[in-house]
Amino acid sequence: MAEEHKQIDALTGTATTGHEWDGLRELNTPLPRWWLWTFYLTIIWSIGYWVVYPAWPLVTNATQGLFGYHSRAAVVEDINALHAMRGPMMQQLATASTAEIAASPQLIDFARAQGRVAFADNCAPCHGAGGGGAKGYPNLNDDDWLWGGKLADIEQTIRYGVRSGNDKGHQGNMPPFKDVLKPAEMSSVADYVRSLSGLSTEAGVDLKAGQKVFADNCAVCHGDAGKGNREVGAPNLTDKIWLYGSDKATIVQGLQQGRGGVMPVWEGRLSEPAIKALAVYVYGFGGGEK
Amino acid sequence: MTQLEELVRQSEVKAAPPPAPPGGDDIDEIPLYAARRKIYPQSVQGTFRRIKWIVLLVTLGIYYILPFVRWDRGPNAPSQAVLIDFPNRRFYFFFIELWPQEVYYLTGLLILAAIGLFLMNALAGRVWCGYLCPQTVWTDLYMAIERFTEGDRREHMKRESQPWTVETYARKGAKHFLWLMVAWWTGGAWVLYFADAPTLVKDLATGNAPFVAYAWIGILTVTTYTLAGHMREQVCLYMCPWPRIQAALTDEYALNVTYRYDRGEPRMSAKKAEQLKAQGERVGDCVDCLQCVHVCPTGIDIRQGSQLGCIQCGLCIDACNTIMAKLGRPRNLIAYDTDLNIKERLEGRPSTYKPIRWRTALYAAIIAVAGGIMIYTLATRGSEGISVIHDRNPMFVRLSDGSLRNGYTIRIVNKQLKSRDFVIAVDGLPSTLIDFVGLPPRADGRQLVAVGPDQTKEVRILVTDYSNTPPAASTSVLFSLIDVNSGEVAQVRDHFFGPEGK
Ligand code: SF4
Ligand code: SF4
Numbered sequence: 001m002a003e004e005h006k007q008i009d010a011l012t013g014t015a016t017t018g019h020e021w022d023g024l025r026e027l028n029t030p031l032p033r034w035w036l037w038t039f040y041l042t043i044i045w046s047i048g049y050w051v052v053y054p055a056w057p058l059v060t061n062a063t064q065g066l067f068g069y070h071s072r073a074a075v076v077e078d079i080n081a082l083h084a085m086r087g088p089m090m091q092q093l094a095t096a097s098t099a100e101i102a103a104s105p106q107l108i109d110f111a112r113a114q115g116r117v118a119f120a121d122n123c124a125p126c127h128g129a130g131g132g133g134a135k136g137y138p139n140l141n142d143d144d145w146l147w148g149g150k151l152a153d154i155e156q157t158i159r160y161g162v163r164s165g166n167d168k169g170h171q172g173n174m175p176p177f178k179d180v181l182k183p184a185e186m187s188s189v190a191d192y193v194r195s196l197s198g199l200s201t202e203a204g205v206d207l208k209a210g211q212k213v214f215a216d217n218c219a220v221c222h223g224d225a226g227k228g229n230r231e232v233g234a235p236n237l238t239d240k241i242w243l244y245g246s247d248k249a250t251i252v253q254g255l256q257q258g259r260g261g262v263m264p265v266w267e268g269r270l271s272e273p274a275i276k277a278l279a280v281y282v283y284g285f286g287g288g289e290k
Numbered sequence: 291m292t293q294l295e296e297l298v299r300q301s302e303v304k305a306a307p308p309p310a311p312p313g314g315d316d317i318d319e320i321p322l323y324a325a326r327r328k329i330y331p332q333s334v335q336g337t338f339r340r341i342k343w344i345v346l347l348v349t350l351g352i353y354y355i356l357p358f359v360r361w362d363r364g365p366n367a368p369s370q371a372v373l374i375d376f377p378n379r380r381f382y383f384f385f386i387e388l389w390p391q392e393v394y395y396l397t398g399l400l401i402l403a404a405i406g407l408f409l410m411n412a413l414a415g416r417v418w419c420g421y422l423c424p425q426t427v428w429t430d431l432y433m434a435i436e437r438f439t440e441g442d443r444r445e446h447m448k449r450e451s452q453p454w455t456v457e458t459y460a461r462k463g464a465k466h467f468l469w470l471m472v473a474w475w476t477g478g479a480w481v482l483y484f485a486d487a488p489t490l491v492k493d494l495a496t497g498n499a500p501f502v503a504y505a506w507i508g509i510l511t512v513t514t515y516t517l518a519g520h521m522r523e524q525v526c527l528y529m530c531p532w533p534r535i536q537a538a539l540t541d542e543y544a545l546n547v548t549y550r551y552d553r554g555e556p557r558m559s560a561k562k563a564e565q566l567k568a569q570g571e572r573v574g575d576c577v578d579c580l581q582c583v584h585v586c587p588t589g590i591d592i593r594q595g596s597q598l599g600c601i602q603c604g605l606c607i608d609a610c611n612t613i614m615a616k617l618g619r620p621r622n623l624i625a626y627d628t629d630l631n632i633k634e635r636l637e638g639r640p641s642t643y644k645p646i647r648w649r650t651a652l653y654a655a656i657i658a659v660a661g662g663i664m665i666y667t668l669a670t671r672g673s674e675g676i677s678v679i680h681d682r683n684p685m686f687v688r689l690s691d692g693s694l695r696n697g698y699t700i701r702i703v704n705k706q707l708k709s710r711d712f713v714i715a716v717d718g719l720p721s722t723l724i725d726f727v728g729l730p731p732r733a734d735g736r737q738l739v740a741v742g743p744d745q746t747k748e749v750r751i752l753v754t755d756y757s758n759t760p761p762a763a764s765t766s767v768l769f770s771l772i773d774v775n776s777g778e779v780a781q782v783r784d785h786f787f788g789p790e791g792k
Binding site: 033 | 323324325326682683684685687688689690692695697725727750752
């Protein structure tokens with residue numbers, strides 16, 4: 001080692017570190033003093049950190065630091081501060097009706113912001129991030145509402161759900177017809193239902209027969225004209241919106257095994273302000289009814 | 291090899307004698323640190339010093355005074371010519387008002403600054419360092435204060451080498467006091483760019499200013515005092531990345547402060563030169579008086595050739611010219627020149643300076659294009675703006691009657707200092723209807739959106755295509771924002787989506 005260190009760069013007269021790369025040698029230039037001191041200071045500073053903050057892992061715990069600082073406690077504090085800050089507005093959300101919220105310029109902005117978060121946390125898994133829905137899960141942006149699309153209707157549905165087991169929730173479902181109707185009947189009624197919303201049917205299909213099956217079995221819920229019934233959540237079959245799909249196979253499948261999607265109860269699981277905020281937010285998707 | 295070249299070769303070695311390895315003969319004892327060699331730059335007079343004084347006065351003058359310059363913008367806007375208004379997210383620069391959406395002007399400025407630096411470098415090396423760099427300017431001011439309180443080089447060194455007297459302490463005290471005053475005022479001026487200056491001065495004086503103002507003044511006082519008073523050339527040598535970058539960017543045509551060794555060597559005292567000359571021998575013009583070294587703010591010897599430590603301030607040129615004038619020898623033994631030129635002259639060719647080269651032309655072109663674009667967009671930008679975000683989920687909605695609907699979030703910007711009413715129109719679809727979510731429809735069917743003075747407003751609109759022919763997967767649509775009173779229009783293109791192939 002010492003031998004290597006003895007090499008002196010001819011041009012500058014400075015000693016080299018002895019390291020060589022393809023004939024290039026590194027000069028051993030001492031650091032400026034202030035630089036070195038800055039470096040030492042950072043080391044001392046870090047020791048201060050060990051003392052003041054929790055730092056060293058022990059077997060079951062860690063050193064606690066001088067002032068008992070705890071990042072978890074800091075988060076809790078932040079959250080509490082946030083709640084305190086939002087408190088008054090939350091209070092108003094809790095007491096005002098959804099109609100009042102929608103009519104107040106300050107409240108509605110706050111409610112929408114709260115609703116956006118609550119929706120992403122609770123509703124988006126089924127209805128999609130923007131309420132776009134999916135097969136079997138209604139699109140909340142369109143103008144078709146199985147159980148009503150007024151602000152109060154939406155609030156009611158969120159609160160008590162659909163086929164949720166709650167007394168105040170929406171009831172009624174599409175029963176399975178596989179033991180009631182013959183395959184040919186199901187086929188003809190499916191064709192008839194498609195024709196109701198203007199979808200094409202195969203040539204030579206007997207729509208009259210389908211209409212008869214419909215009148216005998218389906219009109220009870222869906223109405224004579226197939227316009228649906230919100231009391232029991234029977235969809236309007238004459239519009240262009242199909243919750244499960246409009247192809248014949250899907251319709252026949254629905255006839256065979258019935259349909260009955262479930263929307264859970266949110267009252268009790270979400271706070272009062274959150275439910276109202278959600279109703280206002282969902283209404284704002286653009287599908288809500290006046 | 292010519293005789294002159296041979297001479298130069300010898301003198302080059304002589305000009306840079308290998309310093310003794312640190313720690314004497316036992317080179318294993320390399321010190322852990324190098325104590326800073328204190329530099330006592332001597333005062334100097336001449337062209338470049340004068341330029342430096344002018345630049346110093348102008349730049350510092352602008353920096354300290356600019357916050358107090360007023361600019362009348364009417365009742366709803368601040369009347370400060372240059373203001374960075376963080377709470378309201380605005381930047382005011384005389385007649386220009388920039389919004390957060392327009393930060394790309396900042397990008398443009400950074401491009402201009404970077405290429406400007408490159409151009410400067412291609413023309414004349416590190417002139418930025420020598421004249422304009424804040425570190426240089428403040429250090430220069432601090433050195434002037436130092437000379438004022440502690441005397442010029444010789445007096446200062448003498449006083450420090452002798453036992454310190456009350457006077458020494460008094461002079462040092464005065465120096466640090468003045469340094470701190472300058473540092474404090476530097477920090478003070480900085481915060482004035484972020485608030486109404488006269489009000490803030492009053493608040494600062496009465497202790498009512500926000501804590502951050504005091505904190506920033508404190509930070510900048512400490513950094514100015516440390517960097518300009520104590521670190522000085524070490525910032526240029528150890529901390530600043532620019533010397534490294536510029537070394538990679540420069541070429542042999544760039545002017546640098548250069549010791550013309552072809553003329554200066556062999557150096558010798560004036561007396562000896564006389565004798566040798568009488569004997570008909572060739573002598574150099576440098577009399578080894580070390581004036582160029584004594585005036586150098588970074589403490590280097592320019593006669594060792596161009597080097598990282600040189601900030602191109604030209605003070606050694608002034609110093610040497612003074613000596614040359616005294617000796618009756620031609621000026622500019624040290625000058626802004628290039629090694630290439632020296633070589634040309636040694637080979638008997640005239641020296642040239644080529645300011646127009648591919649490199650400089652390219653830099654100038656980039657500057658012209660970037661600057662031109664900025665000026666054009668600044669001059670033609672409207673006082674209203676519209677930006678559109680299409681709903682992503684769902685991309686489109688089918689309504690019960692089969693028509694298609696797309697949702698958009700629209701941000702309207704009103705840069706005027708009065709409230710304005712806008713309507714929004716959508717073109718590109720056969721038959722459309724626009725709904726504003728949350729805004730009650732008006733009787734005449736037109737939906738007005740009011741935006742307050744100097745504000746933005748976000749509205750959500752639903753565009754429904756009622757045509758019976760469903761649009762293709764994606765149709766280009768044009769959103770127009772129209773000021774109903776003045777008729778001014780801002781437009782932006784976006785898309786209307788539909789189910790593909792159905
Ligand atoms: S060598 Fe000359 S130009 Fe370079 S920093 Fe020193 S005085 Fe300035
Ligand atoms: S000031 Fe000029 S003459 Fe004096 S040492 Fe420097 S280069 Fe030589």
